[in-house]
Amino acid sequence: xxxxxxxxxxxLAFLTAIxxxxxxxxxxxxxxxxxxxxxxxxxxxxxxxxxxxxAALMYGFVVSDFSIKNVADxxxxxxxxxxxxxxxxxxxxxxxxxxxxxxxxxxxxxxxSGGNLPPSLRTxxxxxxxxxxxxxxxxxxxxxxxxxxxxxxxxxGRSLNPLLQDPGMAYHPPFLYVGYxxxxxxxxxxxxxxxxxxxxxxxxxxxxxWTLAAWSFLTLGIGMGSWWAYYELGWxxxxxxxxxxxSSFMPWLAGTALLHSAIVCEKRNxxxxxxxxxxxxxxxxxxxxxxxxxxGVLTSVHAFATDPARGAFILGFLILVIGxxxxxxxxxxxxxxxxxxxxxxxxxxxxxxxxxxxxxACATVFLGTLYPLFLDALGGGKVSVGPPFFNATFGPLMVPxxxxxxxGPLLPWKRADLAGAIGRLKLALVVALxxxxxxxxxxxxxxxxxxxxxxxxxxxxxxxxxxxxAERIKLFRMSALKSWNRARHLPRSAYGMTMAHCGxxxxxxxxxxxxxxxxETIRVMAPGDSVEMAGYEFAFRGVRQLxxxxxxxxxxxxxxxxxxxxxxxxxxxxxxxxxQKTLTTEAAIHTTWIxxxxxxxxxxRAAAGEGDGSWSIRIYYNxxxxxxxxxxxxxxxxxxxxxxxxxxRVGAPRRAKSRAPEIPSPQPA
Amino acid sequence: xxxKRKHRRLVFVVAxxxxxxxxxxxxxxxxxxxxxxxxxxxxxxxxxxxxxxxFRLGGLVEEGSVKRLADGLTVEFIVTDLVATVPVTxxxxxxxxxxxxxxxxxxxxxxxxxxFVADNVLAKHDENYMPPEVAEALRAAGQWQGETxxx
Numbered sequence: 001x002x003x004x005x006x007x008x009x010x011x012l013a014f015l016t017a018i019x020x021x022x023x024x025x026x027x028x029x030x031x032x033x034x035x036x037x038x039x040x041x042x043x044x045x046x047x048x049x050x051x052x053x054x055a056a057l058m059y060g061f062v063v064s065d066f067s068i069k070n071v072a073d074x075x076x077x078x079x080x081x082x083x084x085x086x087x088x089x090x091x092x093x094x095x096x097x098x099x100x101x102x103x104x105x106x107x108x109x110x111x112x113s114g115g116n117l118p119p120s121l122r123t124x125x126x127x128x129x130x131x132x133x134x135x136x137x138x139x140x141x142x143x144x145x146x147x148x149x150x151x152x153x154x155x156x157g158r159s160l161n162p163l164l165q166d167p168g169m170a171y172h173p174p175f176l177y178v179g180y181x182x183x184x185x186x187x188x189x190x191x192x193x194x195x196x197x198x199x200x201x202x203x204x205x206x207x208x209x210w211t212l213a214a215w216s217f218l219t220l221g222i223g224m225g226s227w228w229a230y231y232e233l234g235w236x237x238x239x240x241x242x243x244x245x246x247s248s249f250m251p252w253l254a255g256t257a258l259l260h261s262a263i264v265c266e267k268r269n270x271x272x273x274x275x276x277x278x279x280x281x282x283x284x285x286x287x288x289x290x291x292x293x294x295x296g297v298l299t300s301v302h303a304f305a306t307d308p309a310r311g312a313f314i315l316g317f318l319i320l321v322i323g324x325x326x327x328x329x330x331x332x333x334x335x336x337x338x339x340x341x342x343x344x345x346x347x348x349x350x351x352x353x354x355x356x357x358x359x360x361a362c363a364t365v366f367l368g369t370l371y372p373l374f375l376d377a378l379g380g381g382k383v384s385v386g387p388p389f390f391n392a393t394f395g396p397l398m399v400p401x402x403x404x405x406x407x408g409p410l411l412p413w414k415r416a417d418l419a420g421a422i423g424r425l426k427l428a429l430v431v432a433l434x435x436x437x438x439x440x441x442x443x444x445x446x447x448x449x450x451x452x453x454x455x456x457x458x459x460x461x462x463x464x465x466x467x468x469x470a471e472r473i474k475l476f477r478m479s480a481l482k483s484w485n486r487a488r489h490l491p492r493s494a495y496g497m498t499m500a501h502c503g504x505x506x507x508x509x510x511x512x513x514x515x516x517x518x519x520e521t522i523r524v525m526a527p528g529d530s531v532e533m534a535g536y537e538f539a540f541r542g543v544r545q546l547x548x549x550x551x552x553x554x555x556x557x558x559x560x561x562x563x564x565x566x567x568x569x570x571x572x573x574x575x576x577x578x579x580q581k582t583l584t585t586e587a588a589i590h591t592t593w594i595x596x597x598x599x600x601x602x603x604x605r606a607a608a609g610e611g612d613g614s615w616s617i618r619i620y621y622n623x624x625x626x627x628x629x630x631x632x633x634x635x636x637x638x639x640x641x642x643x644x645x646x647x648x649r650v651g652a653p654r655r656a657k658s659r660a661p662e663i664p665s666p667q668p669a
Numbered sequence: 670x671x672x673k674r675k676h677r678r679l680v681f682v683v684a685x686x687x688x689x690x691x692x693x694x695x696x697x698x699x700x701x702x703x704x705x706x707x708x709x710x711x712x713x714x715x716x717x718x719x720x721x722x723x724f725r726l727g728g729l730v731e732e733g734s735v736k737r738l739a740d741g742l743t744v745e746f747i748v749t750d751l752v753a754t755v756p757v758t759x760x761x762x763x764x765x766x767x768x769x770x771x772x773x774x775x776x777x778x779x780x781x782x783x784x785f786v787a788d789n790v791l792a793k794h795d796e797n798y799m800p801p802e803v804a805e806a807l808r809a810a811g812q813w814q815g816e817t818x819x820x
Contacts, residue, residue, distance in 0.1 A: 352684075357688055389703040
């Protein structure tokens with residue numbers, strides 16, 4: 001019964017979205033206030049219906065109602081409650097409901113709190129949101145109904161994919177989706193502005209918080225995904241340039257560019273059509289990511305089903321959204337006149353360069369990800385594009401991005417003095433050179449030449465960001481008290497930027513450190529054996545059999561010492577999930593925050609006739625790896641701090657009455 | 670810097686073109702070296718792959734073919750598409766779902782003696798999973814009757 005209520009609520013949400021997407025839009029076109037007013041209650045109603053649907057589905061998982069096909073396919077009565085709950089979005093069908101839930105939530109926030117938006121803009125934003133919801137809801141209802149019943153109901157469910165039964169995976173999709181769907185707000189604002197035919201600084205101010213929020217959550221979502229890959233896949237790596245990873249990374253790159261161009265749009269009232277285009281591209285990439293992941297075109301843990309109907313549906317939707325919005329852009333963008341002028345060497349110039357490089361980098365990732373699909377579709381054979389390709393293309397493009405990220409904030413708007421800015425970065429330059437030299441000097445073995453340079457670059461950005469912040473509060477040039485006062489009155493967005501840029505520097509250092517200086521040992525160890533590595537001694541104490549809630553455990557024990565002093569004990573596991581008959585690896589990690597000690601057990605040698613309890617073991621020493629996630633978290637916090645900026649919180653000022661006549665009003669036709 | 674509006678725009682156009690050109694150069698250069706083709710054992714029986722070229726080999730792990738060498742880390746097995754076979758040697762950790770009779774994709778190079786030296790055996794995530802390349806290779810070899818991809 002509950003499931004039928006959920007299904008019915010989903011249908012009602014679909015119908016509400018159709019109403020919300022049509023009548024108010026017509027009202028906005030004709031200037032009919034009553035019809036426009038419909039958009040706000042409609043989006044709240046839509047949210048309520050989807051909340052009911054989502055709650056009904058989650059209820060089915062919580063009480064293990066295996067008469068619901070989705071529950072039977074993805075849950076099991078022996079699973080811990082956390083994973084029963086997270087199975088709600090662990091399946092393809094459920095993840096779609098989560099997607100529309102977040103979409104409706106954002107729409108309702110605009111409806112409720114968007115009182116200072118001009119009514120026509122708000123109505124159109126909600127209208128565009130409604131059409132996205134119509135697309136996803138019809139996809140859900142027509143091809144992926146989460147409430148399908150099974151008759152007869154099985155006694156127990158088939159369980160969630162064991163790899164996903166992990167805290168990291170339980171929270172990763174919601175964060176990722178908040179990111180993806182957040183960009184839909186930027187998209188809706190962009191399309192609404194194109195329909196209205198006007199974009200100004202106030203518009204950018206409405207778009208920025210959504211972009212910031214989306215970007216922050218996407219950063220966290222990607223970080224969690226890579227953290228999960230790091231400890232769950234047991235390979236010591238954290239990023240594989242896997243198409244699924246790339247499909248979340250591309251919207252992130254475009255979104256980062258959007259974040260920066262929206263600043264120019266807001267502060268200088270220029271780069272308008274470019275910002276609109278980026279908003280469209282960013283959301284299109286989010287949709288493309290969904291398409292790649294959900295349609296089964298790609299093969300990975302994320303590809304839930306290879307149902308051709310679904311693939312065709314998403315592809316059609318994708319063409320409609322991207323084609324439609326780009327067509328609208330082509331027609332309307334020329335109406336958006338450019339704003340203020342600026343010299344190439346200026347804050348705007350640096351941000352434009354940042355945009356150019358980020359979008360180019362995004363394009364190379366796009367090419368590498370989709371080339372195998374195109375080639376296969378054209379009958380050119382099956383190929384794969386691996387990490388070497390991305391390292392060779394994406395890596396070099398990031399070098400100028402990082403270099404400029406330290407300089408740009410020191411440049412004033414409009415026109416700047418490059419030599420002066422670099423002069424103020426003397427300290428950063430000295431530290432960067434010192435770090436490069438130290439990295440090269442302290443390395444005993446062979447190391448790729450880019451590694452010391454990269455470490456220097458990370459130091460350059462980190463110190464450069466701090467220098468910029470110190471300059472703002474005139475640290476050491478005034479009394480400490482005065483500096484403190486200045487610091488207190490700095491806008492939060494200034495803190496946010498410094499944090500985010502420092503976070504990028506940490507991530508960069510972590511990536512380079514782990515790639516260049518990782519130490520790896522693979523060997524067979526019997527209980528009592530020990531191995532020395534990177535100054536640590538790992539003593540193997542053997543493997544014990546234990547039982548988890550829905551899996552059996554082989555748990556190894558390692559005692560780690562350094563110069564005879566105990567450091568830690570590590571317990572890597574091999575888990576055998578009894579329902580799906582699947583093995584998973586749980587690496588054991590000890591972090592010193594400078595490096596990770598990483599141990600995984602592979603397989604017992606008993607099968608090979610060695611009955612002494614020996615196992616094949618992998619031990620990694622991963623320098624600086626923890627900084628990757630530390631940096632990602634700092635980046636996200638930077639985004640949130642910036643989001644809490646008073647100017648954004650209070651809301652954008654009303655549009656200036658005396659707007660330039662350069663922007664034509666929407667034609668009534 | 671005093672530049673006319675037209676010239677300023679030109680600076681950005683040039684910067685944009687430059688960054689695209691650099692990217693295109695990087696991409697072409699990287700494609701040259703890093704495109705990894707997929708072959709089935711039957712493909713390899715028909716055509717020769719340049720020695721030293723990395724590629725992916727996929728098929729089924731032949732039943733009873735998996736041998737572990739005395740060092741405990743090197744594994745030898747045979748990849749088959751039920752028409753042709755290729756022997757493979759691999760040193761390192763096997764994915765959790767590596768099993769005899771199951772689909773597998775390996776990446777590496779062919780040595781002079783016709784032995785495929787893999788440095789990567791791809792981790793697959795589901796016991797019932799069949800890599801689509803493998804499914805297609807089996808279908809091409811006439812060994813797969815299924816209408817859809819085996820799942």
